[in-house]
Amino acid sequence: MSEKQFQDQKIVLIDGHSILNRAFYGLPDLTNAEGLHTNAVYGFLNILFKILDEEKPEFLTVAFDVHAPTFRHEMYEEYKGTRKPMAEELREQVPLMKDVLKAMGIRLIEKAGLEADDLIGTLSRRCEEAGMDVVVLSGDRDLLQLATKKVKIRIPKTKGGRTEVEDYLAADVKEKYQVTPQEFIDVKALMGDTSDNIPGVPSIGEKTATKIIVEYQTIENAYAHVEEIKPPRASKALKEHYDMARMSKELATINVHADFPYEVEEGRIGNLFTKEAYEWFQRLQFKNLLGKFEIQVPANAIEDRFRTVTDPAEAQAVLGRAASAKTVGIALEKNRENMLPLFSMGSEITGAAFAFSHDGKEEVVSILVGGTLTAEALLKQISALTESRAEISMFDVKQDMKNFRVCRPENVFDVHVAAYLLNPLKSSYEPNDVAREYLDLTIDGKLSEEKKRCYEAYTMYQGAAILREKLQESGMEALFDEIEMPLVFALFDMEQAGVKVEARELKAYGEELGVQIEKLETEIFELAGEEFNINSPKQLGAVLFEHLQLPHGKKTKTGYSTAADILEKLAPDYPIVSKILEYRQIAKLKSTYADGLAHFIQDDNRIYGTFHQTVTATGRISSTEPNLQNIPIRMELGRQIRKVFVPKEGFQFVDADYSQIELRILAHCSDDEALIQAYREAKDIHRTTASQVFHTPFEEVTDLQRRNAKAVNFGIVYGISSFGLSQDLSITRKEAAEYIDRYFETYPGVKKYLDGEVAFAKEHGYVTTMFGRRRPVPELSSSNFMQRSFGERVAMNSPIQGAAADIMKIAMIRVNRRLKEENLESRIVIQVHDELLVEAKNEEVEQVKAILKEEMEHAASLKVPLIADMSVGANWYEAK
Structure with missing residues (x-):
């Protein structure tokens, strides 16, 4: 490369692994149809396009490490073990990223024995000598040592959920860190960097290291004046660990004279949006980026x-x-x-x-x-x-x-x-x-x-x-x-039927909620001694934890946390908190249901929702426009909204609800004798479990013991942990662990079954329901402990929840078919998890009840009875 050959032209040099790593941790996990993790690649491309739009360079090169970073010093061997291994989900995206960049015609560079920052350091020096403006993009602040008047270091960072980029020329480094780019190396050598495995000098932190180098410019000069260094502990540390400091400096110094072939012209930017790149973006499902392409893909x-x-x-x-x-x-x-x-x-x-x-x-x-x-x-x-x-x-x-x-x-x-x-x-x-x-x-x-x-x-x-x-x-052809x-x-028929809603009753319900909201606002303001925006977490946190000095305040970057779990702990002792939680519930009822449902009422006073069968991973049906499956039933005020759902004239609602279907499926799948026997004898399963777990005669089980056993019964289905159970029951984690252990002693078949499902999922990557439905569990291969724990819970629960969904689907199909075959005017209008709501003609009610009972209870052949509870009413509230 001849001097000034590329005068005033610009090149962007990207630290591949660094930007990919930043993108990986900055975006939630994404996968494409093939199950490939893609969040790092997607994030990398977004940062790349942002920099190209801003810099408009003529040249571009991305540098990668060949393997793990190469160690620069034999003494480094004893420190290298502290480097954290790359997450597997990120590791698999490295070759993917390279393939995408190659498809875009972008010059990549890597060489065994050289780290990416050595390649970038050497290229930045060569390009600067050729008269070019150089832009280095990296998340690694080590590269600040490369900054000059012509070499700008750009470091992306996340702020407020958005990516911002800090820019550093030599003067900017001096202003921000008080040292020159060259002196920045010595500061880092003194203070060390555990993330980069640079040991540094014990007892010398960033503040002291900066002070020493500002005064003495280099480690060598500082050592020559070691007796003068303050504080004394820093002087003593440098004397005792000078060899360590020299080694750290060598480790921290980027090689700007590495030997490798590279012609700048190879990095000239051509058409990035090639047919090959388009195919990659399609395959990876980067739909938001496809608009950048103006190519005409050749006709197939x-x-x-x-x-x-x-x-x-x-x-x-x-x-x-x-x-x-x-x-x-x-x-x-x-x-x-x-x-x-x-x-x-x-x-x-x-x-x-x-x-x-x-x-x-x-x-x-x-x-x-x-x-x-x-x-x-x-x-x-x-x-x-x-x-x-x-x-x-x-x-x-x-x-x-x-x-x-x-x-x-x-x-x-x-x-x-x-x-x-x-x-x-x-x-x-x-x-x-x-x-x-x-x-x-x-x-x-x-x-x-x-x-x-x-x-x-x-x-x-x-x-x-x-x-x-x-x-x-x-093995899913029969399922299909x-x-x-x-x-x-069946879903089409249900959507076409719709369900009637009393608009005036809904309006009155909303107005009643509005009155209660205003009353609660007044009471909250009186207890607080001031007015404020209850819906503002920042203002609410300040009132509760600063003005009222309530305990358990957790300060975050944006203020105190007012999450439900924190407020629920305070509610029993502080009336204002109890009223705030009630306010939130009623406000959500009003906005989401009282006001929200009104938008979906058609001219015939019916709501025609959409039911989806291709949304949930377990196979459950979901509902939108509106979401009729999320109508709250845990609080009485929430349940009352069901009163506005009414049958048309001459009809009634018949509601059929499976009784404890998931626990019954668990009994069937686990083949646990005690659990099966309890269901066959039609015993109160929660009282039975309480009797066994708490070693109490069945007749003497208290209501509290039954409630706790119920939480364990349903928690086990969802793979609940001792921590989760302790939170649900407000008991210690140790007590919760004892409850779970006693449960598994009572029902050993359940423990064996759940462990077996997790083991199967780890080996095969998926679990299946009794009807053959597969649920992949990629989380089990994650390097993240929390993800793996979630995967274990999925492996335990999906076969149960998925089977319950399958059984409900079979029941829906059969009930819908019978209603039509028997020429009835009655129709299914709503399905909510384990519940079916039928709008039944008055003269057909008994026939509908018989059809529901027969088809729901015989939808599957289990080792325990399937029970469907039935009720009739003039509105959904009464029928439920």
């Missing part, structure tokens, strides 16, 4: 098969050929500005794409609505197609059924549901994810909507067989065919 060969049809006769011919195919992939083209929540034949459809094979020839056809081909006519033809012998493969069938009728549900394959079963840990599932993961097909996000639909239809067509094979391999797919149609 299958696009040659795409064609568009607008003629009604030709469209009918296409669908006629599709009807004789083995599998037909369908994707509806929708007008996104006119999406309707309820069944409305065709009003939102602008076309549909179909993919199938006929006479050995693949067809991918987009049929567009227009002219004489109406949306209604097209949808009727699709409904007719579902009557054929062809398997209909779609994505999110339940959503599309708002537009057409499915005549033969048993012939439908929902790719969305299948993808969920195969990986239930993802936060979302999209057709392009399925295309990439199972078909190795990249769908360009910039394609026209018509082409996207063709790709989607093709993915549904090709994906059905591949996904079914994966389901077979994982017999539970999940029939459930799609």
